[in-house]
Amino acid sequence: MSEEHLSEEYLLESFFHLMLAVKRQLHQQAEQLDLEVTPMHLRVIKIIDRKQPCTAIDIASFLGRDKAQVTRLINALIDQELISKAPNPNDKRSQYLLTTERGVAVVEELNRMDECIVQRMTKGLQPSERAEFQRLARLMAGNFQGEEQS
Amino acid sequence: MSEEHLSEEYLLESFFHLMLAVKRQLHQQAEQLDLEVTPMHLRVIKIIDRKQPCTAIDIASFLGRDKAQVTRLINALIDQELISKAPNPNDKRSQYLLTTERGVAVVEELNRMDECIVQRMTKGLQPSERAEFQRLARLMAGNFQGEEQS
DNA sequence: AAAAAGTAGTTGACAAAATCAACCAAAAAC
């Protein structure tokens, strides 16, 4: 009566545990790089590299986060000379964000590390299962998106 | 050449997006309760309720987090009279954590809300898909667990 | 049984992640 299946865990708790593990991995990743950056900075520089040319607002909307936070993340990346600003010809208020030479090198390293993390994470999974997980994650994230009022 | 599939997103990014959406939901949940608590407090009281009797260390190890943080979360829950401490007969250093009457009511409300969140999140998914997602999440979290040195 | 080592929990200090509100300058809408 009081003995429950340990495996009978709630969906959200399972998700939290994976969340924690992934966060730890990214934290380690940031430490290994030996730069003055946090996991969030790394996420931002990857986005900048991928979506070049992109603006601060693009990043904020992709991350779904406050632009104040993005401004500070960007400033830190500029201080470390991993990215730079260039005038946006279409809008004098905004600037294009570009990865510097140094930044590109970091991103390449990061992509290698990310692949490594995903490899470890999906160890023992079929490629089809990996794809299925991603499909479901995207689907569920989409389920929430509709109902959010900005 | 420069036009990429928008859907060709990285596994980790998909996961992050879901993470963000879930976090927002829990944040709203905490606000709706109209108590002086944060999502993390709610997670803790649910654990206390589920694993009763349990100690601070049990919670820290289940959450995988620092005991300092747990101490503070617990103190806040006690201030709000949602949980209480009772002496642990097996060990004078530690205390059992128990939900108060008020705490039990909150947990019941929380379970309803959680179920609601999961419902919305898994809208359009087959029960088998929901189970599959959970299975994969648990499997992947397990893949990381092995390699962590305490 | 006494010393050493380990464990439960608390406290202080601090870093990281995130949000809110107020603000400026430029752009778009009217």
Added chain:
DNA sequence: GTTTTTGGTTGATTTTGTCAACTACTTTTT
């Protein structure tokens, strides 16, 4: 040609999380 919206910055604050030091009690070792 004002008004409103948008891109971005800054300041203040909250939430989450970690590290280190410490107390008090337990367990292990000798």
